Amino acid sequence: MQTEKEDEDDASPEECFARSDFTGGGSDQLSFSSGDKLLVNAKPSSDWWWAELRGVGGYVPASYLRTGAAGEEEEVEVEVEDDETSLEDPWQDEEYFGSYGTLRLHLEMLSDKSRTEAYRQVIRSNSASLRNKVVMDLGCGTGIISLFCAQLAQPSVVYAVEASSMADYTRQLVKQNECEEVVTVLQGRAEEIELPEQVDVLVSEWMGNCLLFEFMVESVLLARDRWLREGGVMWPSSAALALVPCQADTYYAEKMAFWERPYGLDFTPLQPLAQQEFFTKPKFSHLIEPSDCLSAPCDVIYLDMYTLQVKDLEEIKGQFHFCVEKSGVFHGFTAWFTVHFESLETGGATVELNTGPNSEPTHWKQTLFMLDRPVSVYAGDSISGTIVLRRNPVWRRHMTVTLHWNINSTTEESDNCQANIKSVGTKSFPMWR
Numbered sequence: 001m002q003t004e005k006e007d008e009d010d011a012s013p014e015e016c017f018a019r020s021d022f023t024g025g026g027s028d029q030l031s032f033s034s035g036d037k038l039l040v041n042a043k044p045s046s047d048w049w050w051a052e053l054r055g056v057g058g059y060v061p062a063s064y065l066r067t068g069a070a071g072e073e074e075e076v077e078v079e080v081e082d083d084e085t086s087l088e089d090p091w092q093d094e095e096y097f098g099s100y101g102t103l104r105l106h107l108e109m110l111s112d113k114s115r116t117e118a119y120r121q122v123i124r125s126n127s128a129s130l131r132n133k134v135v136m137d138l139g140c141g142t143g144i145i146s147l148f149c150a151q152l153a154q155p156s157v158v159y160a161v162e163a164s165s166m167a168d169y170t171r172q173l174v175k176q177n178e179c180e181e182v183v184t185v186l187q188g189r190a191e192e193i194e195l196p197e198q199v200d201v202l203v204s205e206w207m208g209n210c211l212l213f214e215f216m217v218e219s220v221l222l223a224r225d226r227w228l229r230e231g232g233v234m235w236p237s238s239a240a241l242a243l244v245p246c247q248a249d250t251y252y253a254e255k256m257a258f259w260e261r262p263y264g265l266d267f268t269p270l271q272p273l274a275q276q277e278f279f280t281k282p283k284f285s286h287l288i289e290p291s292d293c294l295s296a297p298c299d300v301i302y303l304d305m306y307t308l309q310v311k312d313l314e315e316i317k318g319q320f321h322f323c324v325e326k327s328g329v330f331h332g333f334t335a336w337f338t339v340h341f342e343s344l345e346t347g348g349a350t351v352e353l354n355t356g357p358n359s360e361p362t363h364w365k366q367t368l369f370m371l372d373r374p375v376s377v378y379a380g381d382s383i384s385g386t387i388v389l390r391r392n393p394v395w396r397r398h399m400t401v402t403l404h405w406n407i408n409s410t411t412e413e414s415d416n417c418q419a420n421i422k423s424v425g426t427k428s429f430p431m432w433r
C-alpha cells in the first residue's frame with residue numbers, strides 16, 4: 001500500500017465528508033466519525049483512498065465518504081487510477097487459504113472434540129441412509145468428514161473440495177486410509193470446481209466466530225444452488241446465534257479497572273485509551289461461566305440453510321428481551337452459535353453442535369461484546385433491544401455487529417409496578433474491519 005502513496009500526483013486535495021463512523025483495521029487505515037471533514041490526497045483504487053484528518057494520513061474506504069459540505073448529499077465521483085495491481089482482494093483469499101494450507105488451524109479444529117465428534121455422530125447416526133448417496137464435503141481441509149463418511153457409511157462417492165494447498169495432503173490421507181475408492185479430492189474453490197453430478201448431501205463446517213465471521217457460508221449457499229439435487233440434504237441444516245447479557249468481572253478488571261490505581265498511582269487518564277483499545281472490537285475466544293449470565297440466553301438469529309440467500313447475508317437483524325434473573329454488573333453481551341443436522345430418515349434424531357457455556361467448550365469458545373461503561377442491574381429488570389450483523393461492503397469476510405439495548409427496571413414506587421427505562425445504549429463492534 002505504501003508505494004501507491006509515494007506515487008500520488010500533485011493534484012490539490014479534495015474535501016470529503018464522512019457519511020458514517022469508520023474504525024481503521026490496521027496501522028495504515030484512518031479512523032473517523034460521521035461528519036468529519038477529510039482531505040483526500042489520492043485515489044489509488046476505487047475502494048480505498050488516501051486521506052488526511054487532523055494532520056494524520058491513512059487509507060479510508062471510499063464508500064464512507066461524500067463530497068460537498070456537511071449535510072449536503074452529493075455522490076462522490078469515483079476516479080480510479082489506472083493501476084489494477086493496487087486493488088486488494090476484498091476476500092483476502094491469499095491470506096485466508098494460505099492459513100488453511102498450514103497445520104495450525106487444522107490442529108486446532110481436529111483437537112476440538114465437541115466439534116469433530118458432532119460431525120462423526122451425524123455420519124454414524126445416518127450411516128444406513130448414506131448408503132449409495134453422493135456427498136459433497138465443502139472445504140474438506142484434512143478430509144476428516146469425508147473420511148468419516150467412507151469409514152462409517154457406504155456412500156457411492158464423496159467429493160472432497162478444498163481450495164487451500166492442504167488438498168495435496170488430503171489426497172495422501174485418503175490413500176493412506178484406503179478410502180480412495182470412495183473419496184475424490186478436488187482442489188479448487190467450490191465456486192469454480194465442476195462435479196460430474198448433483199449431490200444428495202452437502203456437508204460443510206463453515207461456521208466462524210459469532211457464526212458468520214469469514215463468510216464461508218456464502219460459498220456453501222452458492223454450492224447448494226448449483227450442486228444440491230432437489231430434495232437433497234444440507235448439513236448443518238440450520239444455525240442459530242444466541243445472546244446473553246453477562247458479567248465479565250475478570251476481563252473488566254484486567255483491562256479497565258487496572259488503570260485505577262496501579263502501584264498507588266492514579267492512571268485513570270489512560271482509561272479512555274483502554275476502552276478504545278480493548279472494548280472497541282469484540283473479544284473472541286471468551287469462555288463465559290454459566291454463573292456470569294445475568295439471564296437465560298435467547299436465540300436472536302436463525303438461519304435456515306435451505307432457504308437462506310446470499311443477499312440475506314448483507315444485513316441480518318434480530319431482537320432480544322431478557323429478564324434479569326440475578327442482580328449484578330452488566331458488562332456486556334456474550335454470543336455463540338448452535339447448528340443442527342437433520343436426519344436423513346424421517347423422524348430420525350437431530351444432531352446438535354452447541355458452542356454455548358452449558359456445553360463442552362469448543363475452539364470457537366464465545367464472543368464477548370463489552371459495553372463502554374458497566375451498568376448495575378437487579379433481579380426483575382429487563383434488557384431488550386436489537387442486534388444487527390452488517391456485512392462489510394468492502395472486506396467481504398468481515399462484518400459489524402451493532403447492539404442497541406434498553407434496560408428497564410420495575411420499581412415498587414412506580415404505579416402498578418410499571419417498567420421505567422433506566423438506561424439505553426447503542427454500540428457497533430467491527431469484526432475486524
Ligand SMILES: C[S@@+](CC[C@H](N)C(=O)[O-])C[C@H]1O[C@@H](n2cnc3c(N)ncnc32)[C@H](O)[C@@H]1O
Nearest residue numbers: 100109139140141162163164188189190205219
Ligand atoms: C473451517 S475449515 C474445516 C475443515 C474440515 N472440513 C474440518 O472439519 O476439519 C474450512 C475449510 O474450508 C476451506 N474453504 C473455505 N472456503 C472454501 C471454498 N470456497 N472452496 C473450497 N474450500 C474452501 C478452507 O480452506 C478450510 O480448509
